[in-house]
Amino acid sequence: MTRFDFANKLNSRLYLLSEAERRDIIDEYIGHIDQKMKSGQLEADAIKDFGDIDDLAEEILAAYHIDSSKLGGKTIDIYIRQVFDYFGTVTEKLLGFSTAQLARIFVEFVVLLIMLNLLRYPVSFCVGMFTQLFSWLPYTVYHIIDRLFDIAANVFCIFLSFVFIYQFINKRIVHGDIIPAPLEDLQEKTEEKVFDTEKIKTATARKMQDTAEKIKDTSEKIKEKSETAGRSIVDVAGKTGRGFARAVDKTGGAMKKLAGSTGDFVINLSIILIKIMLFLCLWIPSVALTIAGIVCTVLAIIVYLSTGIGFIGVCIAGVGCCVMGGAFTLWLSQMLTGGKAENA
Amino acid sequence: MNTQFKKGVLELVVLMAISQKDKYGYQLVSEVGQTMAVNEGTIYPLLKRLVNDGYCQTYLSRSAEGPARKYYRITATGITYVTMLKKQWLDFAYRVNKFIEESDINDQV
Numbered sequence: 001m002t003r004f005d006f007a008n009k010l011n012s013r014l015y016l017l018s019e020a021e022r023r024d025i026i027d028e029y030i031g032h033i034d035q036k037m038k039s040g041q042l043e044a045d046a047i048k049d050f051g052d053i054d055d056l057a058e059e060i061l062a063a064y065h066i067d068s069s070k071l072g073g074k075t076i077d078i079y080i081r082q083v084f085d086y087f088g089t090v091t092e093k094l095l096g097f098s099t100a101q102l103a104r105i106f107v108e109f110v111v112l113l114i115m116l117n118l119l120r121y122p123v124s125f126c127v128g129m130f131t132q133l134f135s136w137l138p139y140t141v142y143h144i145i146d147r148l149f150d151i152a153a154n155v156f157c158i159f160l161s162f163v164f165i166y167q168f169i170n171k172r173i174v175h176g177d178i179i180p181a182p183l184e185d186l187q188e189k190t191e192e193k194v195f196d197t198e199k200i201k202t203a204t205a206r207k208m209q210d211t212a213e214k215i216k217d218t219s220e221k222i223k224e225k226s227e228t229a230g231r232s233i234v235d236v237a238g239k240t241g242r243g244f245a246r247a248v249d250k251t252g253g254a255m256k257k258l259a260g261s262t263g264d265f266v267i268n269l270s271i272i273l274i275k276i277m278l279f280l281c282l283w284i285p286s287v288a289l290t291i292a293g294i295v296c297t298v299l300a301i302i303v304y305l306s307t308g309i310g311f312i313g314v315c316i317a318g319v320g321c322c323v324m325g326g327a328f329t330l331w332l333s334q335m336l337t338g339g340k341a342e343n344a
Numbered sequence: 345m346n347t348q349f350k351k352g353v354l355e356l357v358v359l360m361a362i363s364q365k366d367k368y369g370y371q372l373v374s375e376v377g378q379t380m381a382v383n384e385g386t387i388y389p390l391l392k393r394l395v396n397d398g399y400c401q402t403y404l405s406r407s408a409e410g411p412a413r414k415y416y417r418i419t420a421t422g423i424t425y426v427t428m429l430k431k432q433w434l435d436f437a438y439r440v441n442k443f444i445e446e447s448d449i450n451d452q453v
């Protein structure tokens with residue numbers, strides 16, 4: 001993790017604070033990291049000394065007397081941000097691997113998928129055996145039970161696959177300590193990462209200066225032959241060199257700014273999109289379920305009262321739908337809006 | 345050392361460090377780090393809280409190398425507060441020590 005990543009992560013976690021406050025805090029941390037790097041520590045180590053970034057953000061918020069746990073701080077926004085952070089780390093790690101390591105991870109992943117696929121057979125076998133216990137029931141009931149168990153088995157397998165894949169990514173990619181890279185390679189990489197943009201910038205500037213100095217040397221030779229002409233060339237060379245360095249500096253800054261704002265925009269856009277999707281796919285059906293449940297219950301009660309036919313079963317099902325749909329709707333609305341309303 | 349111990353005393357130590365001389369963040373962290381092993385991350389939030397509560401002020405000052413640094417200076421309320429904290433701590437430490445000594449004697453008898 002570079003200090004820019006660190007700053008971005010901290011920034012997203014302190015979204016409750018004003019921009020000026022956030023900038024102030026982050027500047028101080030970056031200054032601290034810079035100072036440690038000057039005294040010879042590696043960038044990654046300096047960042048690691050701050051400990052867990054979530055704990056850190058919580059402590060900073062506590063300094064403003066904000067209790068993030070009571071604020072409904074774990075709203076959907078934070079979850080989505082965490083997911084983004086996670087994928088960011090995974091991609092960053094993947095980019096850092098050598099081709100041989102990538103190939104190995106790929107093969108392992110394929111093996112894992114095959115094994116997960118094979119896992120379905122014993123599970124469906126067990127479920128099949130269990131369903132047989134109900135074969136004495138009337139066919140329709142048996143059929144429904146069979147179906148339900150089938151769905152449950154599928155859900156179980158999918159859940160298990162997710163857990164395994166998550167574990168695999170964590171172990172092999174995020175922590176990556178199972179397959180260590182060759183040492184020289186590693187050292188080179190960390191060293192490269194430490195200075196990153198700064199290094200490139202200074203290097204380019206230095207090259208420009210070198211070129212300028214070379215031109216200066218050449219011009220000094222010319223100077224011996226004709227002093228006036230030489231002096232003017234020295235001036236021009238120096239000016240060009242300086243102008244070049246300044247231009248490189250400026251473009252670098254602009255690029256960084258552009259990248260930052262685009263990243264923010266993409267994250268915000270996807271948060272909105274995911275919220276809309278959640279609304280369309282979950283909230284509307286659960287409201288519909290609640291309404292259907294209420295209608296069913298009322299109908300069942302009317303039929304029961306007028307004809308005396310025992311529709312208590314339908315009644316119970318209706319109430320069940322009501323309660324489940326209602327609870328789900330409430331939970332979703334709280335997830336989508338609750339956190340924000342409280343924050344404001 | 346027990347983290348619960350540290351949490352309480354950290355505020356006193358940091359305020360004492362600033363009251364001797366104005367200091368900037370990195371300087372404070374390394375100085376406090378010599379007295380007790382603390383997570384570096386926890387000192388900055390503490391400083392922020394001290395500023396928010398009016399016990400310290402910050403000002404920017406140019407440094408010989410690199411960008412301007414943010415220095416922390418103790419305020420009048422801060423001095424009153426740290427005097428009180430110090431008194432409380434000394435009194436508390438005295439009582440605890442006395443208690444430990446007494447219970448040690450009881451153990452021997």
